[in-house]
Amino acid sequence: MMAGIIFVCSVVFLLQFFVSYCRSLIAASIKHPLSAEVQDVTGIKSAATGEDFDRVVQLLQLCPDRPEDRSGMQAIGAYFGLLGFVRGTLARLVPSLRAWTETERGQCTYFAAVTLERRIAFSRDMFAQQLES
């Protein structure tokens, strides 16, 4: 009984913390403007949409990453999956939830695009260092 209550509380808290954590990651990156080059590569010209997410992630996988950058993208990937689940189930019944999930999915894509820009910059730095040495 006690373990059941602890489990339910933990899952409720987990959802709240996880959503807030992912939104804090997004909020920190949303002010970062995308360069024209990344806009061209990703096709994100004005507002990012959830439909572009998979494509941006595929591009991300082509660039080398740092371990300290990995957690953000993994968390956002899981958050995107959660939003997709909500969109396919609860949002069908509540229209306002559908609009909210769409906005959030678009912001996840924007986060992925900002991460892509950082990885491109990181790869360029590595390449420049190799050329110097």
Add this chain to the structure above:
Amino acid sequence: MPGPFAYFIWFVGILCEAAVLVCAVKKHAFRRYFVLNLYMAGLMVSEIGRYKFLTEYGFTSVEYRYFYYYSDAILTIFLYFALSSLYAHVFREMNAEKYVRFGTLLLLAGTALFTYAVVEQSTAKLVTHFVVELSQNLYFVGLVLTYVLWAAILKLRETRARLVQLVLSMGVYFSLFAANYALRNLYPSLSSVFVPLISVFGTFLPLAWAYAFWRLPEEARLVPARLAVIPR
């Protein structure tokens, strides 16, 4: 014996713990978040110690088990103090550090007493049983305390992005462990499924902290009310 995947996760975990310390030093956050970094250093040392005990005595040995559970309890107490240091950061302007310290110790003593009262009935291996139970109970107490701290952050309109992310990542970490322990108590026969998840969950906190130290400058600000699931 752990399989190749478990060893891989173990190695990744140690690497991430080292990354937190490197990021904190490079971004001049080591002293500011000293208790958090101390916990991370302790975690790294304990992981290396566990590996040494595993290779020397074997996975099923009493030595490995004792080292595992006792180091886990000590680390949980460390993490609990790391959480209280985040409280001190949030309440610093109110000069409430003294009360935070007192409250932390009082709650720790309360949890220890409660745990002792629960395990007192068990006749054999009282201390070991106590250590394991205390660790589990502290995870749940830590989870509730993190939730209270998150509510305080929203109420006080704390805007430091790095601090907010550290608190939220701790909340996710405590919830994952508390849920895992609860599931193990509910379904003891499925322990073989839930126990390996501990090391997977264990990599979350070092990764999240490394990200927070590396990516977010101390001056970065955000509006916590916008992060809440239910907008305020």
